[in-house]
Amino acid sequence: MDILTIDTANQRDVKRFLDFPFQLYRHVPQWVPPFAADARRMLDRKKHPFYRHSTAEFFIAVKADRVVGRLAVLDHRPYNEWNHSQTAFLYLFEAENDCEVSRGLFDAAFAWARARGLTQAFGPKGFSVLDSMGLLVKGFEQRPALGVAYNPDYYAALWEDAGLENSGDVVSGYLGPDFVMPEKVMKVAELVQQRRGLRIATYRTRSDLKQLVEPLKNLYNSALSGTTDTFPITDEEANLMARQLINFADPRLIKIVMKGEEIVGFMFGYPDPSAAIQRCRGKLFPFGWLDILIELRRTKWINLNGAGLLEKYRGSGGTALLFVEMYKSVRNSQHFLHADVVQIGAENDKMQREIAGLGIDFYKAHRMYRKSIA
Numbered sequence: 503m504d505i506l507t508i509d510t511a512n513q514r515d516v517k518r519f520l521d522f523p524f525q526l527y528r529h530v531p532q533w534v535p536p537f538a539a540d541a542r543r544m545l546d547r548k549k550h551p552f553y554r555h556s557t558a559e560f561f562i563a564v565k566a567d568r569v570v571g572r573l574a575v576l577d578h579r580p581y582n583e584w585n586h587s588q589t590a591f592l593y594l595f596e597a598e599n600d601c602e603v604s605r606g607l608f609d610a611a612f613a614w615a616r617a618r619g620l621t622q623a624f625g626p627k628g629f630s631v632l633d634s635m636g637l638l639v640k641g642f643e644q645r646p647a648l649g650v651a652y653n654p655d656y657y658a659a660l661w662e663d664a665g666l667e668n669s670g671d672v673v674s675g676y677l678g679p680d681f682v683m684p685e686k687v688m689k690v691a692e693l694v695q696q697r698r699g700l701r702i703a704t705y706r707t708r709s710d711l712k713q714l715v716e717p718l719k720n721l722y723n724s725a726l727s728g729t730t731d732t733f734p735i736t737d738e739e740a741n742l743m744a745r746q747l748i749n750f751a752d753p754r755l756i757k758i759v760m761k762g763e764e765i766v767g768f769m770f771g772y773p774d775p776s777a778a779i780q781r782c783r784g785k786l787f788p789f790g791w792l793d794i795l796i797e798l799r800r801t802k803w804i805n806l807n808g809a810g811l812l813e814k815y816r817g818s819g820g821t822a823l824l825f826v827e828m829y830k831s832v833r834n835s836q837h838f839l840h841a842d843v844v845q846i847g848a849e850n851d852k853m854q855r856e857i858a859g860l861g862i863d864f865y866k867a868h869r870m871y872r873k874s875i876a
Contacts, residue, residue, distance in 0.1 A: 503570070503602060505610045508560035510545045519545065519560055522569045523596050524783070532645045533652050534776045535784035540746070544574075544594070544629055551738040552629040555579050560594075561610045563603045571597030571604065575611035576629065577618050581733040584726070590615035590875070592625030593633070596653075597660060604660035612875045621876040623666065624731075626651065631722070631735060632743050635845060636672045636868025637661060644866060647674065647805040647842040648750070648774055651868065658869060666871035673854065675843035675862035683829045687860060691826035694819035701760050702827045705753040714758065715744040717765050725812055731847075750775065750798065754835070757827050759811065759820065767811035769824040771831070774803035774842070804832060807844040809853070821856040 508515045520541055527533035545560060547553045556579045563571035576591035592611060597603045612623060627635055634651040639658055646652045694700060705711055719740035726732050735743075747770065755771030778797035782790030806828060811820045832838050843862055846854050858864070 503606060504564045505606045506562050506564055507610075508545070508562060510547055510560065516542065516545050518569050519562055519572055522562070522572050525569070526596055526598070527652075530652075530654075532643070534646055534648070534779050536649075537779070537786065538784045539786065541784070550629065551736060551742055552576075552578075554736070554738065558629075559611075559614050561607055563597065563606050565603075570600065571595075571607050573597075573607040573611055575614055575623075576627075577615070577620060578629075578733065580736075581731075582620075584733045585730055588619055588621040590618075590620040590623050591627040592623055592871075593628045595626060595657070595661075597657075599654070599656045599660070601660060601663050605664055608664040608666075612873075616875055621874065623871075623873045623875050624669070625871060627870070630739055630743060631732075632746065634868070635847070636870050639671070639867050639869045641674070641866030645776060646866075647807060647844045648772065648776055648779075649807070650674070650844060661871050664873070666873045669870040669872040670847075672845045672847050672868045672870065673864040674845055674866040674868075675857055676865045677841035677843065677862060679839040681861070683826060684861065687822050688826055690819045691823040694823045698815070698819075699761060700766070700815075700820070700823060702823070703758040703760050703765075705756055705758075707753055708748050708751060711748050711751055711753060711756060712744070714756075714765075715740055718768060721765050721768070721812070722810065725810060747772075752798075754831050755804065755828065757824055757831075759815075759823065766815055767820055767824060768809065769806065769828055770808040771828055771841075772805045772807060773798045773801050773838075774805050775801060776803075777801065802837070802839040804838045804841045805844050806841055809846075821853055822860070825857070825860060 508519050510516060524535065543550050556577055558574055558576040560574050561572065562569050572594060573592065574594040576593060578591055582589055597607065615623060626637060632649065634649055637657050638651060638653050642655050719735060723734040726734060750772045752773055757769040758765055759767030775794045775797040778793040782793055809824060832841060843857060845868065846857060
């Protein structure tokens with residue numbers, strides 16, 4: 503077996519790295535491929551805003567000229583500066599069920615990280631705050647929400663074999679057609695609005711949503727105070743994420759909490775086009791975009807992906823307010839039957855407790871891992 507470093511300027515190398523998951527998951531009906539353009543951009547050192555401040559390396563494992571595994575390792579400088587750490591992110595891991603393969607990939611990543619003075623490995627964690635976190639450890643029978651990782655059940659054993667240890671779970675919840683928002687939660691949301699002077703801003707068009715990019719970036723960065731395992735985002739990263747999100751947004755499902763003219767919280771809901779992405783294998787052209795547009799209108803699934811409140815509003819009914827407003831929109835649409843509450847981090851224990859209190863079933867879990875590599 504050989505561990506090869508990908509030359510990201512070589513299109514054949516890049517193709518080998520990107521094509522491997524299609525081979526690995528060819529008989530797995532739950533797997534949803536990434537958008538081809540987004541996946542390729544991660545390896546493009548000229549186009550992805552990550553490379554303005556940070557760097558990464560990409561490896562493949564090859565046996566008899568056949569790719570059997572891959573891994574990316576990231577030196578994310580804003581993360582390390584914010585957290586006062588020397589941490590390498592591990593991301594885009596895919597491999598056959600073979601410890602020789604995974605050990606070879608991790609050893610190459612650890613060696614690269616050590617050479618850069620990094621002393622800890624953490625992951626799976628990616629290039630931006632929109633990238634999926636963790637290894638799937640619960641919910642293998644379910645199709646993932648848009649943009650969230652899916653992997654075989656043997657991955658956790660491969661990571662643990664390499665000495666990586668459990669660092670907490672990121673959970674996702676399910677809301678089905680029989681879910682009814684508890685009356686007491688509805689009353690809490692109403693009281694919060696009255697007593698704290700909060701209101702929900704509503705939007706009608708995608709053009710309206712573009713005006714939110716700058717204030718939401720500022721809200722996100724200002725809400726980081728006192729948090730760990732996070733990092734501020736740049737203007738360029740915010741614009742890239744906005745383009746990715748607005749393409750799939752239903753403005754009725756974008757909820758912004760206002761205090762006067764100040765944005766103090768948000769929740770994003772998106773119709774889930776994953777079935778169409780599977781059919782077009784992540785390629786928008788020539789006709790994938792049309793299939794996706796049709797799927798956005800007929801899907802019965804909604805992803806509640808992204809929620810946040812300024813610290814002083816957490817644990818005081820603010821989360822209830824967000825979910826009640828989203829619940830009203832979903833029910834009023836008379837269209838969506840299922841909702842996936844996507845990836846609430848273990849560090850956000852207040853929100854996890856509040857969501858569990860609504861009666862939402864945490865039916866998927868993704869696990870984060872750490873290892874000292876000093």
